[in-house]
Structure formats: structure tokens, C-alpha cells
Amino acid sequence: MSLLNDLIGASPDLRPRAVLLRLGAIGALVTGTAGAFAYAGGWLSPGMLTQARIVDRFEAVNGSHPGFRRNHAKGLCLAGRFESSGRGARVSRASLFAPDRATPITGRIALAGGQPYAADAATTVRSLALRFQLPDGEEWRTGNNDIPVFPVRTPEAFYEQLLAAKPDPATGKPDPEALKAFFAAHPESAKAAAQIKARAITSGFADDTFRSLNAFRFVTADGTRTPVRWAFIPEQTATAQSPAQAAATDKNYLFDAFADTVRQTPVRWHLVVTLGDAGDPTADATRPWPAERPSLDVGTVIIAETQAEADGNCRDVNFDPLVLPAGIMASDDPLLSARSAAYSVSFTRRAGEPKGPSAVHDTPVSGAGL
Template sequence: MTLLHDLTGAPPGMTTRALMLRLAGIGAVLAGTAGAFTYTGGWLSPGALTPARVVDRFEQVNGPHPGFRRNHAKGLCVAGDFASNGNGARLSKASVFSAGRVTRVEGRVALAGGQPYAADAGTIVRSLALRFQLPEGEEWRTGLNNIPVFPVRTPEAFYEQLLAAKPDPATGKPNPERMKAFFAMHPESATAAALIKARRITSGFADSTFRSLNAFRFVASNGRTTPVRWAFVPERPAATESAAQAAQTDKNYLFDDLVAQLRREPLHWRLVVTLGQARDAIADATLPWPSDRESVDVGTLTLTDAAPEDAGNCRDINFDPLVLPDGIAPSDDPLLSVRSAAYARSFTRRAGEEKMPSAVAGTPPDGASL
């Protein structure tokens, strides 16, 4: 056991090369976080956006919910694997895309928003977060949403929008005047919101398409880089949410359905990577890319298990979008470094707080547990 092992938390048997890769990974995380601080310059200009202020704003809008994620607070752990078909190997040298490789995956499905006990509803943004554990201590963590574009272009707009969209206690809905003022300042958000509203609401997590929204770069073994966005596209055909579902009063119907489906059979999604071109919006997640861009199906995600959040499982993972393996690099999208820094701040706060049980029991409606 060496100092390197201590610093990196690596198991005693790990080789020096594996350790160096792990250190490179940690370095990338730190660089991403440091980049966010440089970007926001929080300590030089009072009033500038810092990770702490972003997380404070979630708490201001949602109230205190100790122990829970400050966003996407209501969730359920899932697990399975990813089988690569080799088609991604020409685009990225990441080991996860080697032909035939099967990677263990831990994840979390959740609903956006900072209310851990909110009732499920089809219109709430659904998310899937995944951690791929790769050889030699490398990891790929990615967080995805079931919407076509993200509603804001910059961290500052995200911060403003959180407050503008805070439900008015009198109506339970955002104040229309505030939203109008926000959209007047951010016309790109008005356009994105229209695209998000027009999306088809599907029947559940199992037939949702989950997208990275932010762009990244794939780095091939010859050094060539390609701007990419990725999506997990369900193998089961998408069904529109039924009127009966929309009228559901069961608080956890979306999560309970997923648990019941996973008890019956594994669920599959194709990982589809879309290749951007020079004129596509790389640093603006509010803009879709043209629909004729080349897409490559690089493999299949299979989910087999679900479990309630608990000590040591997905509850204690920070799905930081800048934990990337060699072969996947961040883009210039300004949301990425701020996400990384804010998730770390949210994680640090919740890790130090007493835990309440999750609203999602992971027990299907018929009462049988997984």
C-alpha cells in the first residue's frame, strides 16, 4: 500500500499504470471544478455566481430537504450493464466502446426538481444518471434528461430561471409575470421552452429517450476529435401517456411501474451518438442539432435491477458530468463546469446531513419486493 493508493482510495493490488490513470481521472475532475471557479471568479467579484450560491438558490426555492439531492431529489437506484457493439471505437478510444466489451453500470432514475416527496406526474422532466466502471480505475458518469433541449444557455440564466419559476404559494404555479420577464431577457429560453413543451410525454421511464443535452467531444486513437451529443433510446416502442395515467393519484406511479416492469424482464436502451458539424451549436444546449446529422448506434444498455436509495448505493454517487474516461472530453459548453462544481457542492452538503428514507420504496404495487 503506497501513498498513491491512500490518496486515490485505490485497492492495494492496483498496478502503477492503473493508479496513474486513476490520478489522471481525479486530475480531470479537479481541473473541471477549478475551471468552474475560474469561470465564475466568485472570490474576486462579490455577487458573482459561485457553486455555493447556485446550491443556495435550490434551497431557497425548494425549502430544506436534508440528506437529499438539491435537484432531481426523488429517485430510485437501478443497475445493469452496457454491451458495446464496436461501432463507437472509430470515434472514441474510450475502452467502453471496444467491440464486445460489457461494462457494469450503476444508475439512478429520478424526477427533476428539489422536492423528494413530490407526487409523480408525466410532465415533470425524467432523468437517468449512469456510472460505467471501466478497466484500470477509469469511470464514465453521465446525467441525462428526457427533453429535446435544455431550457437555458448559461449558468446565470439557470440561476435566474430557478427563481422565476418558483411556484407562487397562492396558485402553486410560477408567477406568469416573472416568467414573461425572464423569457424577455432570454429569448433562447422561450424557444427552448416551446420545444420542451411540445415533446411527446411517454408512458414511463421504460419508454423514455434520455439525452445528454450538453455536447462533448469524442477523441479517437489517431487524435481526431468529433463533437457529439448522446441519447439512450428505448428498445420498447414509445407509448403516449394515457388519460388514465395522466389522472393518476398514486404518488409514485412512474417509479412503481418501472419496478414492476424490471421484475418481469430486463429493459434495453440503444446508446445513439449524434455527430455534430462545425456549424452546429456546441456550446449552447438550448439549440437542437439538424435532424439529418449522422447518428451511430454504439451499443445497448440493459437495466435489470432497481433498489431504493440507501447507504452505499446510487444515493452516495455524484453523477458529475465531467468524470470522463480517456477518449471522451468536455466541450466548451459553459454549463458543464458549473454543473460539475454545483453537483460537488450539493453532494458535500447532503453527505454531511442526516438521511430520511426515500419516498420511492422500490416495492411494486402488488407488494412483492424485488
């Protein structure tokens, strides 16, 4: 019996050497477990792109705007319903596509970018986010943009592009050299940027087309999966921006015009789902699918109400594109998990921050009335 055995209460038949060896083994096992945890948490890979880093970069590029979304910061809340045409039931078992089904929806129109008080501008990318509330607690949340393709293929490229496209404080424009280097490294983004630049810009939100950009999969009750992309196509005929709009002094002219329209008559979009072929790219949102792919008009989104962002409405909803009902699944597009992750970080950060008023108010000062 040694002093060591006494000290740590070791069994008297263990020799000091055995005690030390066993203590070493225990230490190694405990340290190894802690190491596995550190590895899983990314502490051993300091260069790794994390969800927090993506959101940090948004904050670095746009400045600090507590309480607001880190991207698509300026927006207006919507409410209405989705009326199914019944045609979607053939490809998805999600209950909202059943014939004669009306599903309540809330949503949000917004401008891309992390500046909540930026003035509306025709060329800023517009978005339409919707939350379909299905029976039994299921939801479908979807965020859609008015561009033909997404500018990047991977989360890493997205992270690089954020910095490359950051406006130089001196000129207000991105550094052309940085952009050039980015496009040289990402030819798929150069192609996508050209298509985005060439898009027809409509007069406002109500006559704009909003696309999922990422691919998803629709699943039937018997498990048949179809790769899909979708678009919300306006019933209102698309018109180009008028010279009067271009000269507007109202910093919220796009939002105010939409709210005015909805006050007169509900705004309607058709949800048109494009059915992909087995070989169509589902993991590359920079590439459009062939124009001849069949599509289904699965129903109509009817927006009957708008509301300024406030406690408890769309301001406090995370339009995570992977909140999906049974019958809609993520595809292998790497941007989907990245969007879900980054939205979650943005949501968590702003949830804990004091809230400032939205730039878009309920009672717009429009025309000569006021």
C-alpha cells in the same frame, strides 16, 4: 543604533528611515499576497455567481430537505450492463466502446426538481443517470434528461430561471410576469421552452428517450476529436400515458411501473451518438443540431435490477457529467463546468447530512395484491 533597530533586531547599519521603508515593503508584499488569495477566492467580487449560490437558490426555491440531492431529488437506483456494438470505437478510444465489450453499470432514474417527496406527474422532466465502471478505475458518469433541448444557455440564465420559475405559494404556479421578463431577456430560452413544452410525453421511464443535451467531444487514439451529443433511445415502443395512469393515486406510479417492468424483463436503451459538424453549436444547449446529422448506435444499456436508494448505492454517487474516461472530453459548453461545480456542492452538503428514507420503496403497493 536606535531604539527601533534594537526592538526589531534590525541590522545596526540600517538608518531608522530605511528600517521603516523596508518594514513597509514587507507589509505590502504580505498584504498583497493575502489580497491575491482573497481575489482568487471571490471575496472581492461579492456579486459573482458562485457554485454555492446556485445550490443556495435550489434550497431557497425547494425548501430544506437534508440528505437529498438539491435537484432530481426523487429517484430509484438501477444496475445492469452496457454491451458495446463496436461501432463507437471509430470515434472514441474509451474502452467501453470496444467491440464485444460489456461494461458494468449502475444508475438512477429520477424526476427533476428538488422535492424528494413530490408525487409523480406526467409532465415532470425525467432523468436517467448512469455510471459506467471501466477497467483500471476509470469511470464515465452521465446525467440525461427526457427533453429535446436544455432550457437555458448559460449558468447565469439558469440561476435567473430558477427564481423566475419558482412556484408562488399562493397559486402553486410561477409568477407569469417573472417568467415573461425572463424569456424577454433570454429569447433562446423562450424558443427552447416551446420545444420542451411540445415534446411527446411517454407512459413512463422505460419507453422514454433521455438526452445528454450538452455537447461533448469524442476522441480517438490518434487524437481526432468529434463533437457529439447522445441519446438513450428505448427498445420499448413509446406510448402515450393512459387514462388509468393519469388517474393513478400511487404517488410513485412512474417509479413503481419501472420497477415492475424490470422485475419481468430487463429494460434496454440504445446509446445513439450524434456526430456534429464543425459548425454545429457545442456551447449552446438550447439549440438542437440539424436533424440530418449522422448518428451511431454504439451499444445497449441493459437495466436488470432496481433498488430503493440506500446506504452505499446510487444515493451516494455524484453523477457529475464531467467524470469522463479517456476518449470522452467536455466541450466548450459553459453549462458543463457549472453542472460539475453545482453537483459537487450538492453532493458535499448532503454527504454531511442525516439521511431520510427515499419516497420510492423497494416493494411497491401495486394493484390488488396487497
